[in-house]
Amino acid sequence: MVDVPQLVEQARQGRPRAVARLISLVEGAAPELREVMATLAPLTGGAYVVGLTGSPGVGKSTTTSALVTAYRKVGKRVGVLAVDPSSPFSGGALLGDRVRMSEHASDPGVYIRSMATRGHLGGLAWAAPQAIRVLDAAGCDVILVETVGVGQSEVEIASQADTSVVLLAPGMGDGIQAAKAGILEIGDVYVVNKADRDGADATARELNHMLGLGESRAPGDWRPPIVKTVAARGEGIDEVVEALEKHRAWMEERGVLARRRLARAAREVETIAVTALRSRIGDLSGDRHLDALAERIVAGDTDPYRAADELVEGLTNGA
Amino acid sequence: MVDVPQLVEQARQGRPRAVARLISLVEGAAPELREVMATLAPLTGGAYVVGLTGSPGVGKSTTTSALVTAYRKVGKRVGVLAVDPSSPFSGGALLGDRVRMSEHASDPGVYIRSMATRGHLGGLAWAAPQAIRVLDAAGCDVILVETVGVGQSEVEIASQADTSVVLLAPGMGDGIQAAKAGILEIGDVYVVNKADRDGADATARELNHMLGLGESRAPGDWRPPIVKTVAARGEGIDEVVEALEKHRAWMEERGVLARRRLARAAREVETIAVTALRSRIGDLSGDRHLDALAERIVAGDTDPYRAADELVEGLTNGA
Numbered sequence: 001m002v003d004v005p006q007l008v009e010q011a012r013q014g015r016p017r018a019v020a021r022l023i024s025l026v027e028g029a030a031p032e033l034r035e036v037m038a039t040l041a042p043l044t045g046g047a048y049v050v051g052l053t054g055s056p057g058v059g060k061s062t063t064t065s066a067l068v069t070a071y072r073k074v075g076k077r078v079g080v081l082a083v084d085p086s087s088p089f090s091g092g093a094l095l096g097d098r099v100r101m102s103e104h105a106s107d108p109g110v111y112i113r114s115m116a117t118r119g120h121l122g123g124l125a126w127a128a129p130q131a132i133r134v135l136d137a138a139g140c141d142v143i144l145v146e147t148v149g150v151g152q153s154e155v156e157i158a159s160q161a162d163t164s165v166v167l168l169a170p171g172m173g174d175g176i177q178a179a180k181a182g183i184l185e186i187g188d189v190y191v192v193n194k195a196d197r198d199g200a201d202a203t204a205r206e207l208n209h210m211l212g213l214g215e216s217r218a219p220g221d222w223r224p225p226i227v228k229t230v231a232a233r234g235e236g237i238d239e240v241v242e243a244l245e246k247h248r249a250w251m252e253e254r255g256v257l258a259r260r261r262l263a264r265a266a267r268e269v270e271t272i273a274v275t276a277l278r279s280r281i282g283d284l285s286g287d288r289h290l291d292a293l294a295e296r297i298v299a300g301d302t303d304p305y306r307a308a309d310e311l312v313e314g315l316t317n318g319a
Numbered sequence: 320m321v322d323v324p325q326l327v328e329q330a331r332q333g334r335p336r337a338v339a340r341l342i343s344l345v346e347g348a349a350p351e352l353r354e355v356m357a358t359l360a361p362l363t364g365g366a367y368v369v370g371l372t373g374s375p376g377v378g379k380s381t382t383t384s385a386l387v388t389a390y391r392k393v394g395k396r397v398g399v400l401a402v403d404p405s406s407p408f409s410g411g412a413l414l415g416d417r418v419r420m421s422e423h424a425s426d427p428g429v430y431i432r433s434m435a436t437r438g439h440l441g442g443l444a445w446a447a448p449q450a451i452r453v454l455d456a457a458g459c460d461v462i463l464v465e466t467v468g469v470g471q472s473e474v475e476i477a478s479q480a481d482t483s484v485v486l487l488a489p490g491m492g493d494g495i496q497a498a499k500a501g502i503l504e505i506g507d508v509y510v511v512n513k514a515d516r517d518g519a520d521a522t523a524r525e526l527n528h529m530l531g532l533g534e535s536r537a538p539g540d541w542r543p544p545i546v547k548t549v550a551a552r553g554e555g556i557d558e559v560v561e562a563l564e565k566h567r568a569w570m571e572e573r574g575v576l577a578r579r580r581l582a583r584a585a586r587e588v589e590t591i592a593v594t595a596l597r598s599r600i601g602d603l604s605g606d607r608h609l610d611a612l613a614e615r616i617v618a619g620d621t622d623p624y625r626a627a628d629e630l631v632e633g634l635t636n637g638a
Contacts, residue, residue, distance in 0.1 A: 033624070034622075034624050034625075037622040037623065037624045037625075038622050038624070038625065040622065041616070041619050041620070041621060041622040042619040042620075043619070044619060045617065045619060129623070130623075258617070261617050262610070262613045262614060262617055263613070265612075265613035265614075265616040265617050265623065265626075266609050266610060266612070266613035268616070268623045269609060269612050269613065269616070269623050269626045269627050269630060270597070270600055270609065270627075270630075272623055272624060272626075272627035273600060273627040273630040273631050273634075274593060274596065274597055274600070276627060276628075276631055277593065277596045277631060277634070278589070278593055281589055281592060281593070290585050290588060290589065291581070291585060293584075293585070293588050294581045294582070294584035294585035294588065295581060295584075297360070297584040297587070297588065298364065298577070298580050298581055298584050300360050300361040300362070300363060300364060301360070301361075302360060303353075303356040303357050303359065303360040304356065304448070304449075304584065304587045304588050304591050305352070305353050305356045305357070305591060306353075306356075306357065307584075307588045307591075308588050308589075308591035308592040308595060309595075311588060311589075311592040312592050312595055312596060315592075315596070
């Protein structure tokens with residue numbers, strides 16, 4: 001048996017292996033999952049969660065790494081959660097990037113964790129918030145959640161951060177791709193990385209236009225800034241941090257941060273509840289109830305809606 | 320009130336407006352939805368459902384259009400369901416494509432329907448199978464479901480067809496993109512379109528390698544063919560149709576078709592059941608139960624798992 005309270009205590013003392021162990025427990029839906037979450041509950045809420053998303057190749061990992069450096073300089077403890085299959089954190093990138101990240105890997109003030117994007121019960125939408133809770137309870141001041149903006153669940157994770165950063169790079173037709181992927185509207189801060197390349201100004205202008213940033217807003221409304229960076233050289237990173245802090249201050253001033261966290265918690269509960277119900281359906285499937293319904297549908301004896309009614313009745317009567 | 324039996328009868332007589340009306344009813348989750356599905360149930364199962372997916376720009380719509388022409392030549396009634404935001408059917412493409420499609424729009428043996436990819440209750444995974452049922456009951460011999468291979472739900476739709484066609488084009492780094500999007504493994508037939516361009520042979524070879532098509536298989540196993548096409552000129556389309564018919568015959572011979580349809584029906588029931596349960600959670604949210612749980616989580620008084628237990632208890636006790 002795992003001694004959960006001891007593990008949590010060690011995590012709070014800053015022991016990386018305890019943090020890693022706890023994340024593995026919640027990620028793997030271990031029997032101890034519920035005890036872990038219950039123990040963590042009163043210890044969370046201190047971290048500022050920043051989501052970073054964008055298409056592959058815009059430089060998310062490099063930017064994340066540069067932000068880690070910036071926050072470490074001012075003594076913040078930083079957690080990194082990479083749910084991007086192309087991220088060096090999660091193991092899919094070039095050696096150069098990997099080497100660059102390894103500097104943080106040996107820093108005791110930085111926790112780095114990657115998550116697989118496939119094969120999880122209920123997907124990332126379910127596991128990522130739990131990993132964030134572990135990092136939060138372990139005393140991280142800032143948690144950077146890096147997701148690739150391609151799948152619905154990744155976009156959801158990014159949009160549920162306290163502050164969402166959307167990254168673009170010049171010359172990738174990125175504005176249109178981002179719009180299609182549904183990530184364009186979720187940014188609180190926009191970063192045009194690789195700004196030393198041709199077309200950076202055009203990308204920023206296009207973005208400014210697509211977001212309607214030139215239009216007037218009600219006083220006090222948040223106007224998402226567009227920051228140009230060359231993350232590989234650390235250029236513009238201080239400006240990104242400044243933009244993040246401004247957004248955080250704005251949210252706190254207006255009660256937006258509290259509302260976002262409530263919405264995030266509600267969403268999290270809903271996801272867990274739906275996953276639980278789905279797994280009960282899976283159990284029914286095991287005893288051939290679902291298969292029998294499918295046979296009747298294919299035979300034309302019933303339709304999917306009546307069959308679903310039967311299934312739900314079975315569930316809600318404790319079958 | 321809508322006279323559902325009359326509408327279904329008209330659809331079976333081949334009246335396009337009745338088909339369109341029925342799809343609108345199921346797509347919009349109209350009050351008549353259940354009556355429609357119940358009426359259609361005994362009339363479905365006759366259509367062969369082909370999914371076509373691939374990244375934007377590979378020529379899915381042009382290929383779909385060419386396949387419609389080929390099937391019409393042999394007198395088949397064809398349904399087209401476009402769930403691709405970049406498809407001319409669903410309104411996002413160039414005028415040239417749109418004009419090219421309009422030839423089929425006036426053919427009474429062809430039904431064309433587009434579906435929005437966002438904003439639906441439960442998403443496409445929920446609505447598309449119902450629209451397929453309408454086209455099936457209306458007497459379509461072949462239903463072509465065109466989806467863009469970017470989102471999870473689109474991939475799911477494509478993978479739930481009787482036969483899945485994955486399209487690629489040369490010189491787009493498409494193999495890697497397709498692999499990342501998770502569409503590479505779902506193909507029963509692969510099409511390298513725009514085969515008159517440089518790199519078509521390389522794309523086919525890369526694909527052959529990635530899929531391990533050169534390796535030996537057990538006798539009787541399906542070996543997905545790679546067909547090269549120039550859909551805009553109709554080249555290779557007969558070979559695609561031939562590959563589809565071969566796959567269909569192979570599936571029927573081995574009972575694979577029946578198994579796939581059972582799995583599809585089971586999945587459909589599950590999706591509808593989960594959507595129904597999710598909407599009950601939404602109702603609970605309306606009465607502030609979910610909000611109250613979220614407040615307790617943010618305050619650290621409970622954790623998301625205990626909160627989800629409460630929510631599920633509320634549901635399954637008929638709250």
